[in-house]
Each structure stands twice: as C-alpha cells, then as structure tokens.
Amino acid sequence: MPNTASASSSENSPERPLHPYYSTLQNPTITHSMKDLDFGPNIDTFNRLLLSSKSRNFVIDFSDDEAYAGFDLDAESLGELLNKPRPAELNTRWINLWCPVAQRDILEVVARFYDFTPRLLGFMCSPTVEGGDSERSSTGSSSRSSFFHRGGRNGRNGPNGSSSNNSTLEERIGMQNLESSQIDIVAAMNPYKFATEIWHYSTVDWGRRYVCLGYNALHNVPHHHQHNPPNSTAEDLLRDRPSGKRTWTWLLLLEDKTVLSIQEDPYPSSSHNNILTHQQQISLGIIRRNLVNVFRQCSKARHSPDEPPQIKLPLRMRLGDTEEESMHRPTDLPGLLFYYLFDDWFNTYGLIGRREHRYARELDRLRQEMLTSAQLSHVDNLHHIGRQLSTLKRLYQGYDSIIARLLEKQESTLASLKNSHILASTTANSPHINSMSSSQIHDPTTNGAEIIGVSFSSAARVRFERLRHRINLYVLSEINGCLEQKESLVMMNFNLIAIKESYSVERLTRVTLLLAKVTLIFMPVSLMTAYFSAQFKDVEFAVGTYWKWFGGTVGASIAGLMLFSFASGTVEGGIVYRPLGRRVTEICDGLFGRRGRSGGQDMRLDEG
Numbered sequence: 001m002p003n004t005a006s007a008s009s010s011e012n013s014p015e016r017p018l019h020p021y022y023s024t025l026q027n028p029t030i031t032h033s034m035k036d037l038d039f040g041p042n043i044d045t046f047n048r049l050l051l052s053s054k055s056r057n058f059v060i061d062f063s064d065d066e067a068y069a070g071f072d073l074d075a076e077s078l079g080e081l082l083n084k085p086r087p088a089e090l091n092t093r094w095i096n097l098w099c100p101v102a103q104r105d106i107l108e109v110v111a112r113f114y115d116f117t118p119r120l121l122g123f124m125c126s127p128t129v130e131g132g133d134s135e136r137s138s139t140g141s142s143s144r145s146s147f148f149h150r151g152g153r154n155g156r157n158g159p160n161g162s163s164s165n166n167s168t169l170e171e172r173i174g175m176q177n178l179e180s181s182q183i184d185i186v187a188a189m190n191p192y193k194f195a196t197e198i199w200h201y202s203t204v205d206w207g208r209r210y211v212c213l214g215y216n217a218l219h220n221v222p223h224h225h226q227h228n229p230p231n232s233t234a235e236d237l238l239r240d241r242p243s244g245k246r247t248w249t250w251l252l253l254l255e256d257k258t259v260l261s262i263q264e265d266p267y268p269s270s271s272h273n274n275i276l277t278h279q280q281q282i283s284l285g286i287i288r289r290n291l292v293n294v295f296r297q298c299s300k301a302r303h304s305p306d307e308p309p310q311i312k313l314p315l316r317m318r319l320g321d322t323e324e325e326s327m328h329r330p331t332d333l334p335g336l337l338f339y340y341l342f343d344d345w346f347n348t349y350g351l352i353g354r355r356e357h358r359y360a361r362e363l364d365r366l367r368q369e370m371l372t373s374a375q376l377s378h379v380d381n382l383h384h385i386g387r388q389l390s391t392l393k394r395l396y397q398g399y400d401s402i403i404a405r406l407l408e409k410q411e412s413t414l415a416s417l418k419n420s421h422i423l424a425s426t427t428a429n430s431p432h433i434n435s436m437s438s439s440q441i442h443d444p445t446t447n448g449a450e451i452i453g454v455s456f457s458s459a460a461r462v463r464f465e466r467l468r469h470r471i472n473l474y475v476l477s478e479i480n481g482c483l484e485q486k487e488s489l490v491m492m493n494f495n496l497i498a499i500k501e502s503y504s505v506e507r508l509t510r511v512t513l514l515l516a517k518v519t520l521i522f523m524p525v526s527l528m529t530a531y532f533s534a535q536f537k538d539v540e541f542a543v544g545t546y547w548k549w550f551g552g553t554v555g556a557s558i559a560g561l562m563l564f565s566f567a568s569g570t571v572e573g574g575i576v577y578r579p580l581g582r583r584v585t586e587i588c589d590g591l592f593g594r595r596g597r598s599g600g601q602d603m604r605l606d607e608g
Contacts, residue, residue: 015039019061019068021087029077033070037062040301046071050292051285053267053276057097057106061090062298064316064329069298075105082113086256092333093258094298096291099265100250101127107262114209114254123214124250128268129192192264195248199241200394204405206453209255213402214248217344218395220351221245221283240387243358244351245283251341253454257334261291261341290344294337313340335460343467352392352475359389359482367489374496382493386486393479396471403468407461517565521557528553 016036023031035042037060049055049071058071059081066089073081078095086093095110097103104125111121194201195216205212221244250262266287267280276284285292297313315336351357362385366378456464528549532541 015042016066019066019087019090021061021084021090022068025080025084027077027080029074030070030081033073033077034059034061034068035070037067037069037299038301042069043296043299043301046295047292050288050295051281053281053284056099056103057095058295059096060094060295060298061086061092062094062316063089063091063333065089067298067300067316069295073106075103075109078106079109079113082109088330091257091330092337093256094337095258095260097260097262099128099268100124100262101265110260114252115207116210117205117207120205120207120212123191124262126190126192128265129190129196192248195246195264199246199391200398202398202402204402208452209454211253211406211453213251213342213406215251215398215402216395217247217249217347218242218244218351218392219247219283219287219347221286222279239384240391242351242388242392245287247287251338253334253338253456255454257330259334259337259341263288263291290346291341293346294340297340298337315340332457332459335457336463338456339460339463339467343463345467345470352396352478357478359385363482363485363489367492370489370493370496374493374500376493376497378493379490382486382490386483389479389483389486393476393483396475396479400468400471400476403464403471406456406464517561520561521554524553524557525550 016039018031018034018036022034025031035045037043037046046058046069049058056072057078058069059073059078060067060069062068068090081093097106100107107121107124110116111124191201191203191214199216199218201216203212203214205214245266247266248264250260252260252262254260266284267276293311294313294315297311297315297317300316313336315333352359366381369375370378529546532546532549
C-alpha cells in the first residue's frame with residue numbers, strides 16, 4: 001500500500017518548494033500565500049486560519065501527488081490563477097469564499113471567467129440579512145419615508161428653488177410609487193431573506209460551464225434563549241423553528257475541475273468588527289466543522305490509523321494503487337470534493353439521525369409528564385414541536401430534491417448542438433467536447449453529451465444516490481415517526497384528561513350515592529323519633545323503649561339498603577375508597593424508594 005506509507009511519512013518530510021506553475025505567474029501575493037499542504041507544520045497554521053473570523057477565502061490546488069493552499073488572495077491574484085492553465089500535476093482546484101458580500105470583486109472575476117448569469121452573481125453578492133422581520137420592516141419603512149420626503153420636497157421646488165411646471169402632481173406621485181416599488185422588489189429578491197424566512201428554500205442552476213447549488217444548512221450549535229416577553233410573537237416564531245444556526249451555502253462544480261464553495265456569514269454584525277464572543281467562536285467551529293475536515297483530508301499530513309472512519313475521505317488517500325483506479329482519479333476528484341462538501345453527515349446525524357436526538361427526548365419527557373398529570377399546556381408544547389419537525393422535514397425534502405435534480409440526465413438536442421457556442425473553436429479544448437466523439441456531436445439522441453452543466457463522474461453519482469437513500473431511510477423516516485408520535489401524544493393527552501375527568505365524576509357520584517344512602521338510613525329513624533316525641537293522650541314512652549325501636553329501625557334500614565345495593569350493584573364501602581392503611585404504606589414506600597414507577601403513576605392517575 002504505497003499511499004499509506006507515503007502518508008505516514010509526509011509529516012516528517014521537508015516542505016516542498018512551490019510548483020513552477022506559481023513562479024511563472026510572477027505575483028508576489030501568490031508566491032507568499034501558497035504553501036505546501038502536505039507539510040505538517042503548515043497544517044497548524046491553516047487550522048487557525050480556517051477557524052478565524054478574519055479569514056475571507058482560500059484556494060487549494062491538489063492532485064494525488066502534491067497539494068498547495070493559500071489564504072486571503074485578492075481579486076487580481078485569483079484572476080491570474082484562473083487565467084493560467086493548471087498543469088496536469090495539479091488537476092483539481094477548490095476555491096472557498098466566506099462573507100461573499102465583502103468580496104464582490106473576487107466573485108466578479110470568477111463570474112466572468114465561468115460565464116455566470118448576472119442574476120446569479122447578484123444573488124451571491126446580496127447583503128446578508130440579520131435580525132428579525134420587525135427590524136427589517138422598520139429599516140425599510142424608514143428608508144422609504146425619507147425617500148418620499150426628499151421626493152416631495154424636490155417635487156415642489158425646482159433646481160433653483162422655484163416650482164417646477166414640467167411635471168404634474170400625478171406624474172410626480174407615479175414616479176415616487178414606481179421607485180418605491182423598485183426598492184421593495186430589490187429588498188424582496190434578496191436570497192438571504194428567502195433563506196431566513198423559508199428554511200427549505202433551495203436552487204439548482206445549470207450553466208454552460210458550471211452546476212450551482214444553493215441551500216440552507218442547519219448546524220447543531222448550542223442553543224441560547226433570547227430575552228423576549230412571554231407569549232410574544234417573536235417567542236412563538238422562535239419556538240416554531242428548530243434550534244440551531246441556519247447558514248446559506250453556494251456550491252458550484254465548474255468546468256475545469258474546479259469546485260467553488262461560498263458560505264453566508266453567520267454573524268455579520270460581529271465579524272464586521274472582527275470580534276466574536278466566546279460562544280460565537282464555538283458555534284463558528286461547529287458551522288465550519290465539515291469544511292475543516294474536508295480541508296484536512298486534502299492533505300497527506302497528520303493522517304493516522306487511529307482517526308475515526310467517519311472523517312476519512314477518499315480524496316487523496318487510497319488503500320490500493322491499481323492501474324484502473326489511478327486512471328480515473330483525475331476525473332473523480334472534483335466530483336468527490338463537491339459531494340463531500342455537500343454531505344455534512346455529522347450535522348445531519350446530530351440533528352435527527354440519532355435515536356436519542358433532542359426531539360425524541362422531548363417527546364419522551366412530555367409522555368412521562370402526561371402520565372403523571374395531563375395538562376392542556378402539553379398540547380401547546382406538542383404543537384410547537386410539530387412545527388419544528390415539519391420545518392426539518394421540508395428542509396431534508398429539499399436536499400432530496402436537489403440530489404434528484406443533480407442526477408437527472410441533461411440530454412442534448414440537435415437545436416442545442418447547433419446553437420450552442422460550446423462548439424466554437426475558443427472552447428474546443430473543453431472537457432465536454434473532448435469526451436464527445438464526432439458521431440455524438442451530430443447525433444441528437446445521444447445520452448452521453450451534457451450540453452448544459454458539468455457532468456459528474458460515476459464515483460460522485462453513486463455517492464449522491466447513497467446519500468439520498470440515507471436521507472430517506474434515517475432522517476425523513478425518523479421525522480415522520482416523531483410526527484406520528486406527536487399526533488398520538490396529543491390524542492393521549494386528551495384521553496388522559498377525559499379519564500381524569502371521568503374519575504372525578506365517578507368519585508363525585510360515589511360520594512353522592514354514599515350521602516344519599518346515609519340519608520336513607522336516618523330517614524326512618526327521624527320518622528320514628530318524631531313519632532316518639534309526639535304528645536299522645538294517656539300515652540307515655542320510656543327511654544328503653546325508644547332505643548329498642550331505634551336499634552330495630554336502623555338495623556332494618558341497613559338491611560334494606562344492603563339488599564337493594566346488592567340487587568342494583570351499587571355497594572359502597574365508604575367515603576375513603578382506598579383504605580387509610582394503604583395510603584400510609586404508599587407514603588412509607590415512597591420515602592424509602594420501594595414504590596414501582598408504573599404503579600406510582602397509576603396511583604397518581606387514580607387520584608386525578
């Protein structure tokens with residue numbers, strides 16, 4: 001296994017000099033920034049830069065044999081790298097940008113080189129949205145009000161301060177409304193606003209020289225409760241969204257074996273001042289965890305057999321070195337890099353994939369509380385849990401839709417072949433044309449020629465299919481199970497409340513029956529006492545006679561009630577339906593920890 005042996009000795013190997021490719025550019029920024037990625041000490045420096053909020057971009061050129069990385073290149077340097085064809089020894093390139101709104105010049109260089117649409121470039125350079133909807137609304141309304149104020153003042157007075165007679169009042173109002181609507185359209189078309197309001201919003205764009213994905217990623221960062229008034233609308237909105245940090249990601253596979261990744265700035269206000277709190281720095285590490293792992297897997301330094309298998313990626317490390325495998329490596333690498341940047345399985349597994357994830361624990365906790373004492377507040381908690389799970393379900397269904405679109409065949413037609421500039425001599429060296437024979441170019445029914453977009457290698461396609469299978473099997477099925485459990489808990493809560501009320505009604509009925517029976521017992525005695533208290537002429541009653549009749553009457557009443565109770569099935573033992581001794585035994589068992597859990601729940605439920 002030659003690759004493994006070279007990996008074990010790469011940390012102790014000396015740093016390689018820069019490839020002559022970079023020297024021919026004669027750019028001091030490039031020669032100063034680019035470092036040997038396989039040199040162990042450089043990895044420590046790169047790790048610090050990867051987790052720094054001050055870092056803005058990096059570029060990696062690599063192949064099986066060598067790799068070089070550089071951070072914070074300017075637009076001119078990146079343009080020179082793009083315009084200078086890479087040698088075969090550096091067949092794959094990865095460009096990563098953070099905070100795209102602050103790097104519009106670099107994005108314009110990339111967009112011109114790879115022929116992005118103006119709309120796509122504008123979306124990528126849109127300002128990041130931060131804060132709630134109320135803050136955005138107030139900002140937008142204030143800007144519009146100041147605009148109307150200026151428009152009204154200028155409408156009344158001309159350049160010289162006099163009234164303008166060139167436009168009527170209706171025309172001026174129409175222009176103001178038109179410009180105001182344009183401001184609203186610009187604000188509404190911000191993709192980061194879409195991403196904030198619609199978490200499952202995603203986009204897949206195909207160009208002549210690229211495939212572009214835009215999607216939300218939800219990171220399982222430590223959750224902090226915001227200080228909002230109780231029962232406020234903002235608090236309800238927060239409770240309806242899953243806990244975690246949402247970030248928007250652009251991911252592009254470009255024609256010349258280049259992968260471009262762009263991440264939204266998660267903390268724009270803090271990173272603008274280059275000051276992150278300790279908690280934000282921890283969250284930033286979690287957000288960039290998958291990117292850092294992919295970056296490290298592009299290096300052969302610091303690889304050891306003790307690494308967890310989940311973080312080992314077949315980018316530059318292989319167990320075998322057969323001729324068939326080596327022949328496909330240059331074409332497989334870009335697609336594999338694109339796939340592993342999209343497949344953040346650590347984050348997916350932490351959110352919902354584990355059996356004891358947050359929602360499973362919360363549903364189990366609510367079930368235990370319901371068995372103890374069912375309350376209507378549990379229904380409200382289950383409602384918000386259901387909203388969060390529904391948001392997660394739509395988010396992962398969006399991932400499934402993205403993969404389905406990526407795996408679609410982009411078949412060519414005769415019209416697209418004739419009208420496409422891809423057949424021009426300036427692009428004769430395109431990988432698409434090189435991979436097509438002359439019969440394929442003129443055959444409108446060919447399935448092998450993808451005119452729009454960049455084709456994926458089979459190594460990437462099978463992994464995307466596997467990821468789609470895992471999303472459906474481990475994530476969506478678990479979410480559906482939680483949603484079904486949530487519905488069953490709602491019904492169980494209402495049933496428990498109904499059972500509790502029925503116990504209360506039954507207890508009240510038993511007490512009422514007992515009091516009625518006691519009344520029936522003493523009613524004949526009352527009649528007898530009234531009879532003995534009557535003043536009959538020449539008739540006197542002795543005390544002994546009274547008590548004899550009293551005992552007989554009470555006995556006859558009790559015997560009659562018992563006979564009636566047995567006949568009607570309404571025998572009642574007393575007002576205390578559980579003996580006092582049993583109550584004392586339960587209290588003692590609870591103090592000494594001998595009471596069974598299920599039995600205790602049944603007893604508390606009986607008490608209702």
